[in-house]
Amino acid sequence: MTMPEQDTKATRALQELENSSSSVRLQAALAVGTAPDPRFIDTLIERCAVEPDFFVRDMLTWALTRHPSSMTVPKLVDELGSERAQARSQALHTLSKIGDRRAWPAITRALLTDADDEVARSAWRAAVVLVPEGEEPELAGVLATQFGRGELETRLSLSRALIALGEVIMPILRAAMTDSDPRVRQHAIATERLLRDPDAGFEFAIEEAKRVVALGATGQEE
Structure with missing residues (x-):
């Protein structure tokens, strides 16, 4: 294919990025x-x-x-x-x-x-x-400020991000599991459940966390 032909195809493709049809x-x-x-x-x-x-x-x-x-x-x-x-x-x-x-x-x-x-x-x-190696704990600390935020999908995204950082999140999780805000406690407990059992559904983990918070426990003893 010659360069003019390539340029013509490229120009057409760029124009079609603004087409009203999503398939185009x-x-x-x-x-x-x-x-x-x-x-x-x-x-x-x-x-x-x-x-x-x-x-x-x-x-x-x-x-x-x-x-x-x-x-x-x-x-x-x-x-x-x-x-x-x-x-x-x-x-x-x-x-x-x-x-x-x-x-x-x-x-x-x-x-x-x-x-x-x-x-x-x-x-x-x-x-x-x-995140560079060694900066995971600092990142986890910032992410932990978002515990309890948003709807289920947002909370699941945060939990997955924290879990991806590995064991460095445990001290932060433990602190959040005793936070004065029940939504923060629920989210942290659900994250800890998901860390322990990746196959557990997040909705189930949240419901279990709500039960734990309602009972006044952190769930660390279970």
């Missing part, structure tokens, strides 16, 4: 990722911030991972300061998929405690992938 946008993102070109990066990142379809967003992320991280990571880090929540959450999600630890300094406490649940959840997932 999905195919366009696939095409861009199949033939990566640094000229695509800015458009892919811009599209991530506004794309309404989950599957298309995931394909956009895949397309970005196909480009050199030396080119994508600095641009994605810039997106973390966006006022648009989706831009922040999708940039964090993409950074977690790329896995380049040079992005770690950009995973700030502000992002880990972002008021938007999707941004915070994406930050938690990115943080446990990118």
